[in-house]
Amino acid sequence: MNRSQHILGSGLVFAVGIWVAWVSYTQQPAEAFLFPRLIASVFVVLAGWTFGKAALGLSKVGSGVSRTMFLNMVPGLSLMLVYVFWAAKALGFYTATAIGFFILLSLYDPAPHSEGKTWVKRVLITAVFVAVMYGLFAKLLSVYTPREILF
Amino acid sequence: MDFIFYFGEVFSPLSFLLLLGGTIGGLILGATPGLSPTMAVALLIPFTFHLEAVQGLILLGAAYTSTVAGGAVSAILLKIPGAPANIATTLDGHKMAKQGQGAKALQLSFLASAVGGIFGVLLLIFLTPLLAQWALAFGPSHLFWLAILGVTVIGSLDSASVVKGLLSGCIGLWLATIGFDDIMGAQRFIFHPSLGGGINIIAALIGLFAIPQVLTMFAKGRRADGAEVIEVQKHSVLDATRELLRRPRALGIGTITGSIIGLIPGVGGQIAGLVAYDQTKKFSSEKEKFGHGHSEGVIAAESANNAMVGPSLVPLLTLSIPGSPTAAVLLGGLLIHGIFPGSDLFDNHPDVAWTFINSMLVGQVLMCLFGLYVAGLAARVAQVPQSVMAAIVLALSVFGAYSVQSSMGDVYVMACLGIGMYFLERFGFSAAPLVLGLILGPIAESNFIQGGMIADATVGKSAYFLTGGLNIFLIAVVVASIAYSAWMELRSRRYTTKEEAQA
Numbered sequence: 001m002n003r004s005q006h007i008l009g010s011g012l013v014f015a016v017g018i019w020v021a022w023v024s025y026t027q028q029p030a031e032a033f034l035f036p037r038l039i040a041s042v043f044v045v046l047a048g049w050t051f052g053k054a055a056l057g058l059s060k061v062g063s064g065v066s067r068t069m070f071l072n073m074v075p076g077l078s079l080m081l082v083y084v085f086w087a088a089k090a091l092g093f094y095t096a097t098a099i100g101f102f103i104l105l106s107l108y109d110p111a112p113h114s115e116g117k118t119w120v121k122r123v124l125i126t127a128v129f130v131a132v133m134y135g136l137f138a139k140l141l142s143v144y145t146p147r148e149i150l151f
Numbered sequence: 152m153d154f155i156f157y158f159g160e161v162f163s164p165l166s167f168l169l170l171l172g173g174t175i176g177g178l179i180l181g182a183t184p185g186l187s188p189t190m191a192v193a194l195l196i197p198f199t200f201h202l203e204a205v206q207g208l209i210l211l212g213a214a215y216t217s218t219v220a221g222g223a224v225s226a227i228l229l230k231i232p233g234a235p236a237n238i239a240t241t242l243d244g245h246k247m248a249k250q251g252q253g254a255k256a257l258q259l260s261f262l263a264s265a266v267g268g269i270f271g272v273l274l275l276i277f278l279t280p281l282l283a284q285w286a287l288a289f290g291p292s293h294l295f296w297l298a299i300l301g302v303t304v305i306g307s308l309d310s311a312s313v314v315k316g317l318l319s320g321c322i323g324l325w326l327a328t329i330g331f332d333d334i335m336g337a338q339r340f341i342f343h344p345s346l347g348g349g350i351n352i353i354a355a356l357i358g359l360f361a362i363p364q365v366l367t368m369f370a371k372g373r374r375a376d377g378a379e380v381i382e383v384q385k386h387s388v389l390d391a392t393r394e395l396l397r398r399p400r401a402l403g404i405g406t407i408t409g410s411i412i413g414l415i416p417g418v419g420g421q422i423a424g425l426v427a428y429d430q431t432k433k434f435s436s437e438k439e440k441f442g443h444g445h446s447e448g449v450i451a452a453e454s455a456n457n458a459m460v461g462p463s464l465v466p467l468l469t470l471s472i473p474g475s476p477t478a479a480v481l482l483g484g485l486l487i488h489g490i491f492p493g494s495d496l497f498d499n500h501p502d503v504a505w506t507f508i509n510s511m512l513v514g515q516v517l518m519c520l521f522g523l524y525v526a527g528l529a530a531r532v533a534q535v536p537q538s539v540m541a542a543i544v545l546a547l548s549v550f551g552a553y554s555v556q557s558s559m560g561d562v563y564v565m566a567c568l569g570i571g572m573y574f575l576e577r578f579g580f581s582a583a584p585l586v587l588g589l590i591l592g593p594i595a596e597s598n599f600i601q602g603g604m605i606a607d608a609t610v611g612k613s614a615y616f617l618t619g620g621l622n623i624f625l626i627a628v629v630v631a632s633i634a635y636s637a638w639m640e641l642r643s644r645r646y647t648t649k650e651e652a653q654a
Contacts, residue, residue, distance in 0.1 A: 005578070006578065009574065009575070009577075009578040010578065013318065013322075013575075016322075017321075020325055020340070023339075023340060027337075027339070028337075029335050029337055031334070031335055032332035032334070032335040032337035032339060033337075033339065034599070034600070034603070035328060035595070035596040035599050035600065036325065036328045036339060036340075038599070039321055039324045039325050039328070040325070042317075042321055043318070043321040043322070043325060046314055046317055046318040046321060047318060049314055050314055050315060050318060053314075059578075059579070060312075061311045061312040061315060061578075061579030062312075062315075062576075062577055062578040062579030062580075063577065064577055064578065065370075065574070065577050068372070069370040070370075072369060072370050072371065072372035072373075073366055073369040073370045075369075076365075076366070076369030076541065077366065077369060077570070080365070080545060080566070081566075083545075083549070084549060084562055084563065084566040085563065085566070088549060088553075088559070088562065089559055093549070093550065093553070097546050097549075097550075100542070100545075100546070101542045101546060104538060104541065104542040104545070105538055105539065105542060107373070107538070108368075108369065108372070108373050108536075108537070108538030108541065109373070109536055109538045109539070110373050110536060110538070111536075125539065129542075129543065129546070133546060133550060137550050137554065141197075141198065141200075141201055141554065142201075143550070143553070143554040143557070144557065145550070145553060145557075146559075
């Protein structure tokens with residue numbers, strides 16, 4: 001795997017470790033940070049070791065993210081971020097789920113986009129799925145979710 | 152023999168319905184590649200909020216048992232292990248299916264699973280009360296070391312890299328400290344308002360186990376997996392039973408190996424299946440047939456991975472140390488109902504403990520009966536395109552995380568942890584020790600603080616935490632597990648991966 005990916009990944013973990021240690025040893029009251037200090041000390045040592053190994057090119061475990069994998073993932077990941085951090089609350093859970101579900105099917109379904117019946121199938125699957133989710137969460141479990149548009 | 156008195160509750164209409172639903176649903180979910188037993192149980196937890204504790208546990212226990220067995224369906228008919236525990240089943244099971252013995256392989260796998268599973272649950276029944284009584288002698292220092300042991304054992308044994316496994320455990324322990332400190336009320340690491348109440352365990356479990364699977368499916372892109380279901384011809388169940396009885400060595404080695412491995416925290420079903428397969432092959436007079444569609448291979452692998460299920464709950468129910476990632480999720484399911492494992496569980500909630508354990512015994516029989524009939528349907532479900540599975544799992548994760556406390560903050564935490572875990576996994580980190588750290592962190596911290604107070608008033612911290620027979624024993628096990636894993640890693644330890652089994 002790309003050595004720089006290992007360095008980037010372990011470097012981020014090391015940076016978090018340093019931040020955790022810094023907060024643990026500087027924040028007051030000290031009694032509240034006794035346990036975090038214990039953890040932070042081990043965290044920094046292990047993260048430093050991992051980063052050092054990555055920097056020296058000795059990291060063997062983990063195959064990283066290839067360019068193809070990353071490019072495949074970007075549309076789905078972007079949609080997921082929009083769905084979770086904006087649409088679910090702004091549009092309502094069920095509307096956002098219906099739109100998100102349909103777009104995901106359209107993006108990743110291996111069936112050809114040129115055939116009309118595959119689009120009908122996607123719409124039907126989306127409708128059935130959202131109906132099941134509504135029945136399960138709104139009716140059976142009585143979970144009140146944000147509802148902005150439609151339902 | 153307390154367990155006998157609580158059998159009636161398993162057969163109450165709602166409990167039995169949940170057991171049946173959990174078993175059939177688990178068989179189908181288990182057969183679906185990409186849906187691991189851990190993830191299936193994590194996604195089911197929000198559905199247990201509205202149930203009594205015992206009913207919720209029955210549902211989760213049934214799903215745990217049957218997802219492991221259900222994974223054999225896709226392993227045999229599609230050559231895709233439904234779960235890592237079914238990797239060894241693929242080696243001979245798929246060959247049998249290709250030779251027109253698919254039905255026989257499925258029947259043998261469910262019968263062997265039931266035998267192994269029942270033996271494992273009986274071990275759970277007879278070992279748990281003994282260990283729970285022993286756990287009464289544990290003080291804060293012992294409980295602190297036990298929690299650390301839980302994280303280090305899984306961190307070192309369950310990960311391909313010891314250092315990264317332990318580091319994952321540390322990250323989990325740190326995440327558990329986020330929020331308000333219980334004693335001083337001080338804010339710790341609250342860098343976003345969503346973290347004000349700390350990290351909700353259920354939302355975290357869903358994120359850590361479900362979202363990486365979703366992203367893995369996305370990463371495969373718009374591609375048809377092309378897995379072809381092998382049609383199965385009819386085969387007499389009686390003949391399959393006779394065949395199973397003719398192979399007592401494979402059944403015995405699988406069952407005993409699985410049970411022993413299940414008792415060791417951190418060593419999962421994947422290892423149980425592969426070790427049992429390997430040992431059976433070693434002792435078999437028909438070694439050359441292994442890998443070419445030999446029934447002993449299927450029997451050994453499947454009896455082992457289901458025999459592991461019961462014993463993996465022994466350390467969980469007695470010492471709060473989950474024996475497997477799925478057991479860790481079950482611990483989360485117990486905690487949300489205010490039930491703490493250990494002697495408290497058997498002294499104050501014997502109905503919950505024994506009904507749950509009994510339901511697993513009945514579940515093994517149901518799993519065997521329905522497995523044979525659901526196999527065909529499960530294999531069809533396993534062909535559902537990954538795009539549909541990814542979209543379903545994503546939506547269930549969002550709804551499940553939100554329904555915990557009706558909080559968008561939990562959804563954000565779930566998504567962030569899940570995305571972070573996906574990339575950490577790609578760099579060799581493991582979710583299991585992180586989850587263990589997150590779950591056992593509060594137990595470790597409260598006992599560390601409590602023990603510290605006792606120590607200050609008596610013998611001092613060093614003497615309190617580092618001396619005494621039990622403390623030294625627990626510290627020795629922590630050190631030994633790390634040293635053993637490091638030694639194995641230096642010897643280039645490698646496990647058979649899912650991809651290798653399919654190749």
